[in-house]
Structure formats: structure tokens, C-alpha cells
Amino acid sequence: MNAVDFREALSCPVPILSHDKVQLAHGAGGKLSNEMIDKIFLPRFFNSTLKKMEDQAILDNPGGRIAFSTDTFVVDPIFFPGGDIGDLAINGTVNDVAMSGAVPKFLSVGFILEEGLPFETLHRIVLSMERAAKKAGVQIVTGDTKVVNRGSCDKLFINTTGIGFVPDDIHISASNLKPGDQILLSGTLGDHGMAVMTSREGLSFQSTVNSDTAGLSHLVKDMLGVSSEIHAMRDPTRGGVAASLNEFAVSSNVGIQIYGDRIPVRENVRGACEILGIDPLYVANEGKLIAVVPPEIVDDMLSAIKANPLGKAAVILGEVTEKHPGIVSLGTGLGVNRIVDMPIGEQLPRIC
Amino acid sequence: MNAVDFREALSCPVPILSHDKVQLAHGAGGKLSNEMIDKIFLPRFFNSTLKKMEDQAILDNPGGRIAFSTDTFVVDPIFFPGGDIGDLAINGTVNDVAMSGAVPKFLSVGFILEEGLPFETLHRIVLSMERAAKKAGVQIVTGDTKVVNRGSCDKLFINTTGIGFVPDDIHISASNLKPGDQILLSGTLGDHGMAVMTSREGLSFQSTVNSDTAGLSHLVKDMLGVSSEIHAMRDPTRGGVAASLNEFAVSSNVGIQIYGDRIPVRENVRGACEILGIDPLYVANEGKLIAVVPPEIVDDMLSAIKANPLGKAAVILGEVTEKHPGIVSLGTGLGVNRIVDMPIGEQLPRIC
Numbered sequence: 244m245n246a247v248d249f250r251e252a253l254s255c256p257v258p259i260l261s262h263d264k265v266q267l268a269h270g271a272g273g274k275l276s277n278e279m280i281d282k283i284f285l286p287r288f289f290n291s292t293l294k295k296m297e298d299q300a301i302l303d304n305p306g307g308r309i310a311f312s313t314d315t316f317v318v319d320p321i322f323f324p325g326g327d328i329g330d331l332a333i334n335g336t337v338n339d340v341a342m343s344g345a346v347p348k349f350l351s352v353g354f355i356l357e358e359g360l361p362f363e364t365l366h367r368i369v370l371s372m373e374r375a376a377k378k379a380g381v382q383i384v385t386g387d388t389k390v391v392n393r394g395s396c397d398k399l400f401i402n403t404t405g406i407g408f409v410p411d412d413i414h415i416s417a418s419n420l421k422p423g424d425q426i427l428l429s430g431t432l433g434d435h436g437m438a439v440m441t442s443r444e445g446l447s448f449q450s451t452v453n454s455d456t457a458g459l460s461h462l463v464k465d466m467l468g469v470s471s472e473i474h475a476m477r478d479p480t481r482g483g484v485a486a487s488l489n490e491f492a493v494s495s496n497v498g499i500q501i502y503g504d505r506i507p508v509r510e511n512v513r514g515a516c517e518i519l520g521i522d523p524l525y526v527a528n529e530g531k532l533i534a535v536v537p538p539e540i541v542d543d544m545l546s547a548i549k550a551n552p553l554g555k556a557a558v559i560l561g562e563v564t565e566k567h568p569g570i571v572s573l574g575t576g577l578g579v580n581r582i583v584d585m586p587i588g589e590q591l592p593r594i595c
Numbered sequence: 596m597n598a599v600d601f602r603e604a605l606s607c608p609v610p611i612l613s614h615d616k617v618q619l620a621h622g623a624g625g626k627l628s629n630e631m632i633d634k635i636f637l638p639r640f641f642n643s644t645l646k647k648m649e650d651q652a653i654l655d656n657p658g659g660r661i662a663f664s665t666d667t668f669v670v671d672p673i674f675f676p677g678g679d680i681g682d683l684a685i686n687g688t689v690n691d692v693a694m695s696g697a698v699p700k701f702l703s704v705g706f707i708l709e710e711g712l713p714f715e716t717l718h719r720i721v722l723s724m725e726r727a728a729k730k731a732g733v734q735i736v737t738g739d740t741k742v743v744n745r746g747s748c749d750k751l752f753i754n755t756t757g758i759g760f761v762p763d764d765i766h767i768s769a770s771n772l773k774p775g776d777q778i779l780l781s782g783t784l785g786d787h788g789m790a791v792m793t794s795r796e797g798l799s800f801q802s803t804v805n806s807d808t809a810g811l812s813h814l815v816k817d818m819l820g821v822s823s824e825i826h827a828m829r830d831p832t833r834g835g836v837a838a839s840l841n842e843f844a845v846s847s848n849v850g851i852q853i854y855g856d857r858i859p860v861r862e863n864v865r866g867a868c869e870i871l872g873i874d875p876l877y878v879a880n881e882g883k884l885i886a887v888v889p890p891e892i893v894d895d896m897l898s899a900i901k902a903n904p905l906g907k908a909a910v911i912l913g914e915v916t917e918k919h920p921g922i923v924s925l926g927t928g929l930g931v932n933r934i935v936d937m938p939i940g941e942q943l944p945r946i947c
């Protein structure tokens with residue numbers, strides 16, 4: 244917990260409940276469930292829809308296609324430099340919704356809590372969720388909590404599912420890439436995955452590796468202000484940029500050429516990757532996006548991204564080619580190309 | 596697995612994957628994740644939205660208010676007489692959406708899988724989800740899978756989040772009860788909770804106690820065909836009818852009187868409740884609903900419910916009173932009333 248978080252937590256002390264740890268009864272839908280909802284969740288997530296406490300939220304419908312996305316978070320440890328499972332759970336789903344060009348509006352939250360979890364821990368995570376939701380401009384409108392007996396889950400898991408609305412003129416899809424399109428990346432690679440790994444493995448560096456967890460809804464809005472002609476967009480989480488670009492290449496049946504000398508990676512992240520023997524292209528990010536745009540708008544789009552605080556280190560990472568459909572290649576700067584394959588499996592378990 | 600399920604499973608053999616058990620790598624977003632999605636999930640949940648395999652589903656929007664509900668399922672054991680965690684997860688969220696009067700349309704599914712879970716088990720659950728979704732008329736349009744290391748969860752947990760659309764003339768809410776309103780119950784109480792408990796505790800009776808897990812979307816449609824004047828509706832899951840009616844009484848600031856001699860309970864469920872010392876009013880149901888309607892339409896509504904296969908044993912369970920606001924009372928049939936209090940906590944952990 245950094246200094247700012249600590250002050251915020253002090254200004255919102257842990258609520259007093261009849262127990263200081265989660266009991267099985269807190270998941271039973273009775274008086275203790277209600278006490279937990281009233282003291283821990285409702286004050287922090289408060290809005291006029293949620294306060295009705297029905298079994299479902301009833302939402303006004305502004306029209307337009309609906310973007311709908313779900314993600315479950317099982318990150319270990321639940322607190323890591325730069326974030327925790329709470330803001331990660333909000334930002335992750337906000338980003339999946341936003342990558343369609345939709346404006347994310349509403350979230351559901353489903354908790355699985357381990358019996359014995361201190362309410363202090365839960366409160367800290369809920370505070371973090373509250374802040375992330377406010378920043379991203381989304382409301383938590385419905386939720387569910389289950390409690391499982393000690394040993395049947397690891398502290399807590401969180402599912403978030405999001406709804407947003409897609410403006411009529413926007414058609415973003417992994418299958419829309421065209422040869423000549425330019426590939427933009429909004430910032431440095433590998434921060435989140437390496438923050439979790441170094442924290443879990445107890446590796447220390449001269450400077451702490453911080454997660455990049457952030458909600459990208461405002462950045463996407465800025466980009467769509469430049470042009471609605473974004474062909475594809477993705478937040479490169481599990482499997483990293485390598486997995487996202489491979490999915491693009493296969494879905495659109497095009498080649499993708501990355502400029503190896505332009506991949507932005509922080510010094511401490513590069514160090515951690517070297518120690519763990521991992522390529523930053525395969526490491527999860529939680530506050531970055533890749534956008535594929537036609538060449539005529541790439542400069543304006545890059546400027547718009549760089550003007551947003553979350554896009555300062557943005558680069559043109561590569562381009563879409565007719566050659567080698569389905570393949571992602573990396574130019575090493577020595578005139579040599581290597582294939583950036585789809586990752587097979589888990590290099591980094593439980594990083595989100 | 597009963598005879599019918601067994602035949603269905605035979606007609607859809609377990610797909611051949613490169614592993615027969617879930618590995619951490621199946622949660623990593625790489626090739627093994629894709630293999631699992633392509634062989635286990637996609638063939639069973641197939642629809643034109645899901646097959647796009649984007650990070651979010653893009654849904655046509657028919658207009659009308661949106662009903663949005665989430666539920667996480669951690670039932671233990673994952674297979675029980677009458678159902679499993681798969682159909683339970685579909686039906687539970689379908690029902691929460693339907694209780695608003697909405698037509699449930701789209702579901703997201705989030706799996707947490709324990710490393711080592713046999714794919715045979717996962718396939719059987721996915722088949723059960725497929726059948727339940729088809730029966731209820733909903734599509735699974737987006738999903739997420741996480742794998743946690745052995746011992747970090749108990750086999751598998753499932754989150755489902757649902758979207759439906761509420762017709763304009765329908766306004767169902769726990770705060771709409773009026774004195775004189777009649778309370779309808781669509782069938783027998785306690786079947787699901789007792790099916791899970793007797794299966795978990797190894798209790799045996801002359802006849803197996805079967806879960807009532809079922810999707811109620813078609814029953815709700817039949818009811819709204821009679822009249823849109825349903826004041827409140829709820830599927831009495833965790834905490835049972837006692838919790839739902841207490842929530843109604845408090846939200847609407849009215850009294851509720853139940854006719855004790857009309858509570859429908861199966862013989863074997865009553866026996867199980869007696870052995871475990873549990874009142875069926877507090878036991879979870881997963882295929883029943885309570886509806887509160889004005890007296891002038893109660894007979895037509897009861898007939899419509901009874902005409903549906905899921906409502907054969909429906910009764911008028913009680914009525915709404917001006918007296919004793921916030922209190923649920925049970926007439927014992929001997930002129931004596933006892934208070935049916937909100938349950939405090941967990942009588943039956945992990946029944947859903």
C-alpha cells in the first residue's frame with residue numbers, strides 16, 4: 244500500500260461488523276449476508292440501481308448495440324505493487340468492453356470469499372474497486388457473494404461482467420485488419436505480469452516493478468474522437484501482445500510485421516523478464532491497448548493516444564502485410580525476422 | 596447420472612484433447628486454451644455471436660429496459676440428484692433475470708477450474724449447460740476460463756451473468772406489495788436444498804430427493820400472458836421462501852400472512868428436513884417462484900401457473916396485510932400465529 248492509498252484507507256475506516264472475519268453464514272442470504280452488504284458493499288458501490296437490492300438490476304437502455312464481456316480474477320497475491328485484485332477486476336472488464344468501441348456503463352460483481360477472510364482485507368479491496376469504477380465511469384449495479392469453507396478457495400476470487408453501448412458508426416473486430424494498416428501500442432509492455440511475478444517470487448530490483456492496471460475507457464473515447472475508423476483493438480492481457488496479434492493475424496488472414504527495435508519495455512521489467520527467461524511480448528498487460536488503423540490516420544491517432552496520460556509511451560509497433568497470412572513476424576533490426584508464435588500455455592499462472 | 600442423461604452423454608462422447616485433465620496452461624490464453632475452447636465449449640454453446648471469439652459479445656439491442664443479473668455457483672457436490680452445477684448455473688441466472696418480467700436472452704459464463712479436473716467431468720457439465728440454455732431459450736455469448744493450481748479451488752466454480760429485456764408495461768418490484776394482494780407459490784418447497792444435503796451427507800430415503808433445478812422463463816411468459824399486473828416476483832433460492840417474503844415485507848412495509856396448512860412439501864423432503872432439523876420454508880429452491888398479484892387476477896394466474904409443467908403443484912400460499920408491517924406470520928391452522936423471521940445465517944452451506 245503506497246502513501247496515498249494508506250491515507251484514503253484511513254479516511255474510510257473498516258466498518259464494524261458483528262464478526263471481524265467472513266463466516267459461511269455471510270454467504271447464506273440471511274441477516275449476516277445483509278449486514279455485510281449494507282456495511283461493506285453498498286456504501287462503496289452506491290447508486291440508485293444497486294440500492295434497490297433486487298435480484299437483478301433494471302437498466303435504462305440508451306439503444307445501440309450492446310457490448311457484453313465477463314472476466315474472472317484469481318490473481319495471486321491479491322495485493323501487488325501498483326494494484327490489487329479489486330481494481331484489476333474493474334479495469335479488466337471495463338477494458339474488454341471498451342475494446343469494442345463501446346462506452347462501458349454497468350458492471351456486475353460476483354465474489355467468492357473463503358471462510359475466515361478478514362473483513363479488513365475485503366474492505367480494502369472494495370475501496371479499490373470503488374475508486375477504479377469511478378475513474379472508469381462505470382456503475383456496479385448488481386452483485387452476488389458466495390462463501391466457501393476454509394481451503395475451498397484461495398482468499399477471494401472476483402467475477403466482473405460488463406455492459407456498454409456501441410455507437411452505430413463503430414465496427415471494430417479482430418477480423419477487420421487490412422494490408423497496410425498500422426499497429427499502435429499505447430505504452431510499455433509486461434508491467435502487470437512482471438509486477439505480480441516479482442511480488443510473488445520475492446524478487447527485488449532497484450526500483451519496484453508496478454502493475455499498469457488502469458481503465459482504458461477514456462483513452463478509447465479520445466481515440467474515437469479522432470476517427471471511428473479503428474479496424475481492430477485489443478487489450479493484450481493473458482498471452483500478451485504475442486497472443487493478441489496472433490489472433491488478429493489468424494482472424495483477418497493477414498501477416499503482421501512488428502518492428503523489434505520499437506517495443507517499449509521499462510528497464511526493471513526487462514530485467515525481471517531476463518531473470519525469469521520470459522519474452523515481454525508474452526507477458527500480460529492490464530492498462531495497455533493495441534489498435535489497428537489505416538495508414539492515413541495513424542499519425543493523428545498516435546498523437547491522440549500520446550496526449551492521454553495512459554498513452555504517453557505509445558508507439559507504432561508494426562504493420563499489417565499481405566505476406567505470410569496468419570503469421571506474426573518480428574524484425575530484429577539486423578535484417579533478420581523471427582516468428583512470434585502463439586504462446587502454448589502458462590508461463591505465468593494466476594496473474595489476473 | 597440417470598438413464599436419459601447417460602444416453603445423451605453417450606451420443607456426445609468426450610472430445611479428445613492433448614491432455615485428459617485440466618492443466619494450468621489451459622487458463623493461459625494460449626494454444627491449449629484455444630484447444631479447450633474449440634473442443635469443449637464452442638461446439639456445445641455454439642451461436643453466431645460466440646463463434647466470433649472476440650473479448651466481448653456484441654449484441655443486437657431490441658430496446659426496452661435491460662435486466663442484468665449475476666450469480667456464482669459453488670455447489671458441493673457438483674453432481675447431485677436431479678442436476679449438477681452446470682444446469683444450476685444456467686437456470687439460476689435465467690430465473691433471476693426472468694423474475695423482473697424480462698425475457699432472458701444472453702448469458703456470459705466464467706469458469707474457475709482446478710488444475711487436474713478431468714475433461715470428462717467438464718464436458719459432462721458443459722453438456723448439461725447446453726441443454727439448460729436451450730430449454731430456457733438463452734444463448735451463451737461470451738465467456739472466460741481461469742485455471743488455479745491444485746487445492747486453490749474445489750473442482751470448479753461457475754459464474755453466469757444474464758441479460759434480458761423488460762417489456763414497457765411491466766413493473767415488478769419487491770416494494771410493490773399492496774394489502775389484499777395474494778401470494779402464489781409455483782410448487783413444492785425445499786427440493787433443491789435437500790437434494791444437495793442428502794447427497795452430500797449420504798442420507799438415503801425410500802425415494803431419492805431430486806433437485807427442482809429448472810429455468811422459469813417460459814412459466815413467467817405464460818403468467819405475463821394472463822396479466823402484466825404482477826406486483827412482485829422472486830425465485831426463493833438461498834434463505835428459501837422465508838428470506839424472500841421477509842424481503843418483500845420490509846421493502847413494501849406490509850405484513851405477510853402465510854397459510855401454514857397449504858405449504859406444499861414432498862414427503863421425502865419433509866423427512867429429510869425433519870432429520871436435519873430444518874424448516875422447509877428456509878430451504879433453497881431452484882425451480883420455483885413466488886408471485887404477488889392483486890386479488891382480482893389471482894384465480895386466472897393460478898390456473899396459468901398450474902397449466903405449465905413446472906407449476907402443477909402451485910398454491911395460493913398467503914396474502915398481504917396492513918397489520919404487522921415488515922413481519923411475515925405463519926398461521927399454524929390451530930388459530931395460532933408464529934413469526935417467520937429472516938434467517939440469520941447458513942443452515943446449508945454451498946447448496947448453490
